[in-house]
Amino acid sequence: MSVTEQPPAEGPGATDAAQEALEDRIAADSLTTRRDYLRIVATVSGGLAVGGIGVAAGVLHRHGDSEGIPAPKRIAGRLLPGESIAFRYPEEADRAVAVRLGDGSLVGYSAVCTHLACGVLWRADRGSEGELYCPCHEGIFDPRTGEVTAGPPPRPLPKVLLIEEADGSVWAVGTTRSGESATEGLCRQLLEDRPEMAARLGCPGARSTGEEGLRS
Numbered sequence: 001m002s003v004t005e006q007p008p009a010e011g012p013g014a015t016d017a018a019q020e021a022l023e024d025r026i027a028a029d030s031l032t033t034r035r036d037y038l039r040i041v042a043t044v045s046g047g048l049a050v051g052g053i054g055v056a057a058g059v060l061h062r063h064g065d066s067e068g069i070p071a072p073k074r075i076a077g078r079l080l081p082g083e084s085i086a087f088r089y090p091e092e093a094d095r096a097v098a099v100r101l102g103d104g105s106l107v108g109y110s111a112v113c114t115h116l117a118c119g120v121l122w123r124a125d126r127g128s129e130g131e132l133y134c135p136c137h138e139g140i141f142d143p144r145t146g147e148v149t150a151g152p153p154p155r156p157l158p159k160v161l162l163i164e165e166a167d168g169s170v171w172a173v174g175t176t177r178s179g180e181s182a183t184e185g186l187c188r189q190l191l192e193d194r195p196e197m198a199a200r201l202g203c204p205g206a207r208s209t210g211e212e213g214l215r216s
Ligand code: FES
Pocket: 113, 114, 115, 116, 117, 118, 134, 135, 136, 137, 138, 139, 151, 152, 153
């Protein structure tokens, strides 16, 4: 069963159950699991695959700096084109926003401006496909990349890695630091927490596990 085939989790303990399921997949020594994670990396890197990934986050300094890989969190039952949702991830203090762009792509970012930490808003009616807007000093971020397109913000918005399940629910599964690609963020956290998985995925700096022959 792939990561995107996990059943939706509801109620107390759901987050723990989802994390346990994800960890099982990380730990499992199977090519299926490995392909799932490669797909996550590839989709997050592109950020364009329909039904693939999203991202978002909250307090700036915490994004990408949580201790270990954050627990997966269900943030929406469904997100339709043009819709957005504000949520908190990985901690309750970490404000984030996820957006379904017009072509179906899911993206998510920190909702904390990299200038002076004002709240970032989604404006669907601006630009060719909407924009992430900070009203404090007219800061604007590209909705596909999080890069600054106008105003004083000095850095891109950190990303929150998202997965869409088969039932349409959207889950936050990780974060990156500002300016860090999804692949870089995932590999950094795997190197810290799951070095064997980092090696199998070919993350730069990962120590060989002797399983390179499994790579496809
Ligand atoms: Fe966002 Fe200044 S705080 S542009």
